[in-house]
Amino acid sequence: MQTHEDIKRARRPERPAQVTAKKETVLSPEPVHNFKDHREIIARKRRKANRRREVFLARLAAGAALVFVVTVTVSLVSCSKKKEPVNAPAAETTETPQETTLIIQDETQPDGYYFAYLTEDGEPHAVNMEELARSWASEAGFELRYELTDAERYEVAQIVTAEAESEPLAGKIAICQCILQACEDDGIRPAEAADHYSYSKKRPEPSVEAMQAVRYVFDFGMTASTEPIKYFYNPDLVASKFHESQRYIMTINNHRFYAEKK
Numbered sequence: 001m002q003t004h005e006d007i008k009r010a011r012r013p014e015r016p017a018q019v020t021a022k023k024e025t026v027l028s029p030e031p032v033h034n035f036k037d038h039r040e041i042i043a044r045k046r047r048k049a050n051r052r053r054e055v056f057l058a059r060l061a062a063g064a065a066l067v068f069v070v071t072v073t074v075s076l077v078s079c080s081k082k083k084e085p086v087n088a089p090a091a092e093t094t095e096t097p098q099e100t101t102l103i104i105q106d107e108t109q110p111d112g113y114y115f116a117y118l119t120e121d122g123e124p125h126a127v128n129m130e131e132l133a134r135s136w137a138s139e140a141g142f143e144l145r146y147e148l149t150d151a152e153r154y155e156v157a158q159i160v161t162a163e164a165e166s167e168p169l170a171g172k173i174a175i176c177q178c179i180l181q182a183c184e185d186d187g188i189r190p191a192e193a194a195d196h197y198s199y200s201k202k203r204p205e206p207s208v209e210a211m212q213a214v215r216y217v218f219d220f221g222m223t224a225s226t227e228p229i230k231y232f233y234n235p236d237l238v239a240s241k242f243h244e245s246q247r248y249i250m251t252i253n254n255h256r257f258y259a260e261k262k
Contacts, residue, residue, distance in 0.1 A: 129153055133219045145221040146180055148190070148214070156190050157206030157214050159199050163232075164255065165207060171252040172213035174224035174232070178257065180217055181230040185260075197231075224257075225249055231258040 129150050137144045148156065156179060164171045182193040193199070216222040227249045233240050234254050246258035 133215075137219070142221075144219055146183065146218045148218050152190050153211075153214055153218070154206065155194070155203070156218070157210040158203040159190075159194055160210040160213055161204050161207045162200035162202040165204075165210075167253050167255065169209050169213060170224055171255055172209055173217055173222060174229060174250075174252055174255070174257055176213045176217035177223050177225070178229050178232050181228050185230065224252070227259045229257040230260050232256065 130148065130153075133144055133147070156176065159179065160172050160175050164175050167175075179190060179193055179199075182188070182197055183190060186193070186196070188196065227247075229249050231243050231246055232255050233243045235256060236254055243256065243258055246261045249257050249259050251257070
């Protein structure tokens, strides 16, 4: 028979099983069973927060130091470039050789002009471009692709200027290539090619770029295309079924270029 103590013992709630502390996260805090556990958890959180704060401050200080060092370095480099010694001799400068061919109009000359380069004194020095081109080729170890007389060089530059004054240097080189291709294919001189292929009849004073294009193509063999372009025309100025019947290669600004269709 149960006594009064047995009944009270049976009604007493069972002591809960001991809970193992879980990993502390924001969403799953550790269960707190007594005041001592609560104080340990709070202390641990504060230590973690202090460590995070220390790491953040250390990184911030390192970044600020890096920015300061870079700024000082750049400032010192800029100052060193601008600063020049008072008694230091002037730096020697090497000038590139004069590349521009001058055309001096002179009625006393057989052709009414002559080619020249500027001397150091700024005075024009007459040169024979035909002989000069041979000298260039000899020193460089190659043969001229097509030898021009001075008169032919002047006329080709005039044709290029008339046909493509507003074109870039690449366009002028392409037109020189067409003239050269016509001369080589037909075995004729530039004046004959100008008549046979109906180039412009205008003969303005050659531009500097036109003279450069003639030198690059006829002397040095430079080309605007690896294709043997021979024909060109400006479709904004004229329509040409003949040109369109040839093999189209490329367009430079306002000019279309073609190779001979075989």
